[in-house]
Amino acid sequence: MPVDADALPETAAPSPPPGLVTVGRFDERPGYGVVRPGGADSWLFTWTTGGAGQVRQGVTGVRAGAGDLVVLGPGVPHRYAVAPGAPRWTFWWAHCQARPAWTHWLRPHLLGDPPDRLYAVTPVPAAVRDRLEHAFRRMLADARWTGEGAPAAGEPEEPEAGRVAVAHGTAARELALCSLESAVLLATATATAAVRGGTGRCGVDPRIRRAEARIAADPGAPHTVATLAADVSLSASRFAHLFTRQLGQSPMRALLAARLLHAARLLEATDLPVERVAAAAGFASPFHFSRVFRQRYGAPPGAYRAGLRS
Structure with a gap:
């Protein structure tokens, strides 16, 4: 439970430099x-x-x-x-x-x-x-x-x-x-x-957690709102509403984030061509993959990999 911490001591301390x-x-x-x-x-x-x-x-x-x-x-x-x-x-x-x-x-x-x-x-x-x-x-x-x-x-x-x-x-x-x-x-x-919010506390629906875990376990699968909803026995509209309200982002935005993370790990750990990385992460278009990857990580896939290895 949140508590009042006004009585904590007032001894200032520096923090470690960023990057360490x-x-x-x-x-x-x-x-x-x-x-x-x-x-x-x-x-x-x-x-x-x-x-x-x-x-x-x-x-x-x-x-x-x-x-x-x-x-x-x-x-x-x-x-x-x-x-x-x-x-x-x-x-x-x-x-x-x-x-x-x-x-x-x-x-x-x-x-x-x-x-x-x-x-x-x-x-x-x-x-x-x-x-x-x-x-x-x-x-x-x-x-x-x-x-x-x-x-x-x-x-x-x-x-x-x-x-x-x-x-x-x-x-x-x-x-x-x-x-x-x-x-x-x-x-x-x-x-x-x-x-937890300003009006109280509510548990995340276990069906939403199962859907989130399914996305994380296999982000490259052809997930849609409809298939994820069906997997947890919810209608597509109800599932999308619950997922967005309880996890703070839509199912498709969560799927995109999971796919980009999976792609980044493949670029870091393998020598797969960028086109195969895109396909393995669930992107049908290498061009679209490169565009959204650059938006998320600040560099296109090839440059991201080269930067890590240099």
């Missing part, structure tokens, strides 16, 4: 708190493993308990501290630039109204919390990789409180982001999604 990937694990006692009147230049992800924290961004606040993933978007004043009455707050945190897909996964967990960008993913089922813990440990280990030799293998050890790592090299940074991406995906895919 920074990760750490803290175990703090009452009196600990951070305030950033101008917000941060990057996203802040916090994963609470013990005790409780109190987090506020703009006018929106939340109490973070064990198992809660709380995310703060950049550019909005925020503050966080050990929650009143809590004996401690043990949590992982990471500062980085979020990948485009993450905001789509987080959208159902947005608290409050814009311009606040506070997301609370709760409750994350206990069955996947070990996976999230592993993901953050792996992120810390990969962020410390210098690029010489092989990155650490095996199960990452539990770090002592206060350990912080900054991923300086490109490979270390991308490996760390992959671990964080798995944590965000696991949390958002398994948590009980909720849409």
